[in-house]
Amino acid sequence: MKQMIQLSKQSGIAVAGLIILFAGAYNLIAKEAQPSAADPVLEERVMKLSRELRCLVCQNETLADSRADLAEDLRNQIREQMKAGKTDKEIITYLTDRYGTFVLYRPPVDPTTYLLWFGPFVLLLAGLLLLFRYVKRRSSVIAEAPLSVDERRRAEALLASESGKETA
Amino acid sequence: MTRFAIPLVFFIVLVAFLAIGLRHDPHEVPSPLINKAAPAFQLPQLKDPSRGFSAQDMRGKVWLLNVWASWCVTCRDEHPFLLQYARSGALPIYGLNYKDKREDALSWLGELGDPYVLSAADTDGRVGIDYGVYGAPETYLIDREGIIRFKQVGPVTPDIWQEKILPLAQQLNK
Numbered sequence: 001m002k003q004m005i006q007l008s009k010q011s012g013i014a015v016a017g018l019i020i021l022f023a024g025a026y027n028l029i030a031k032e033a034q035p036s037a038a039d040p041v042l043e044e045r046v047m048k049l050s051r052e053l054r055c056l057v058c059q060n061e062t063l064a065d066s067r068a069d070l071a072e073d074l075r076n077q078i079r080e081q082m083k084a085g086k087t088d089k090e091i092i093t094y095l096t097d098r099y100g101t102f103v104l105y106r107p108p109v110d111p112t113t114y115l116l117w118f119g120p121f122v123l124l125l126a127g128l129l130l131l132f133r134y135v136k137r138r139s140s141v142i143a144e145a146p147l148s149v150d151e152r153r154r155a156e157a158l159l160a161s162e163s164g165k166e167t168a
Numbered sequence: 169m170t171r172f173a174i175p176l177v178f179f180i181v182l183v184a185f186l187a188i189g190l191r192h193d194p195h196e197v198p199s200p201l202i203n204k205a206a207p208a209f210q211l212p213q214l215k216d217p218s219r220g221f222s223a224q225d226m227r228g229k230v231w232l233l234n235v236w237a238s239w240c241v242t243c244r245d246e247h248p249f250l251l252q253y254a255r256s257g258a259l260p261i262y263g264l265n266y267k268d269k270r271e272d273a274l275s276w277l278g279e280l281g282d283p284y285v286l287s288a289a290d291t292d293g294r295v296g297i298d299y300g301v302y303g304a305p306e307t308y309l310i311d312r313e314g315i316i317r318f319k320q321v322g323p324v325t326p327d328i329w330q331e332k333i334l335p336l337a338q339q340l341n342k
Contacts, residue, residue, distance in 0.1 A: 074297065
């Protein structure tokens with residue numbers, strides 16, 4: 001029993017040692033990966049805004065995700081301007097003045113984007129209209145004709161036999 | 169008959185949309201700088217860094233600003249055409265050497281020839297950002313008042329030179 005405790009103590013120390021070792025190694029890696037994280041609050045703001053912006057070189061990536069040279073330059077620009085006390089809105093204006101509204105992942109509502117914003121609703125309305133017309137036309141096609149005397153007798157006989165079965 | 173006509177019409181419309189889509193270049197982003205003043209800059213000249221070059225120096229002239237770099241592969245394809253255009257003397261061509269190493273840029277010009285009246289060295293790419301550069305080569309046609317009248321992203325091919333830049337430049341030079 002004593003031996004076992006001894007053993008677990010030893011392995012406990014070994015595990016703790018390993019954790020410290022790995023944590024140290026992890027720190028080293030982490031330090032290498034983010035040279036500019038001197039101010040985490042600022043960095044968070046830079047990344048948050050960058051995620052709203054399109055990288056112009058690889059157009060389906062955000063400025064935050066892109067590893068293109070230009071994306072890095074633009075992130076640096078954003079960082080510098082934030083340090084200089086510019087608001088997010090001012091920085092966005094700075095970028096759209098140069099690269100157009102294409103850099104924005106949320107396109108503004110203006111005449112060039114009307115089709116983009118309202119097109120789906122126009123299509124939806126058109127679809128509803130077509131559906132409405134189709135249903136209306138079809139309901140007149142399959143309008144019920146009154147049963148003939150013969151048909152009525154057969155239907156009654158069928159209904160009677162059905163209910164007869166159920167009660168039986 | 170209508171059973172086939174309606175899907176056929178849909179199909180034709182779809183094909184038409186796709187065909188138009190194929191002809192659009194998604195890399196051609198409309199520049200907000202067209203018909204706006206060319207952003208001011210003051211940069212050292214590539215060949216003689218002790219001397220400067222600024223867009224304001226070009227007031228009163230219709231000129232081309234061509235953004236290039238020695239690392240830019242398409243610039244190499246465009247280069248012989250630029251030499252041709254420069255030789256024709258139709259327009260002065262100035263270079264903006266974008267995010268390049270000076271030695272590399274100079275050896276490129278030495279090796280391939282220099283179509284530029286002069287090149288300005290935009291080493292950190294700040295002026296490039298002001299001009300909305302996102303893929304060299306890019307070329308700006310700037311008028312006497314310093315207004316950008318045309319922008320070409322990608323190489324200025326002989327077609328673009330003949331059909332777009334020359335007619336516009338002649339009109340601006342009147």
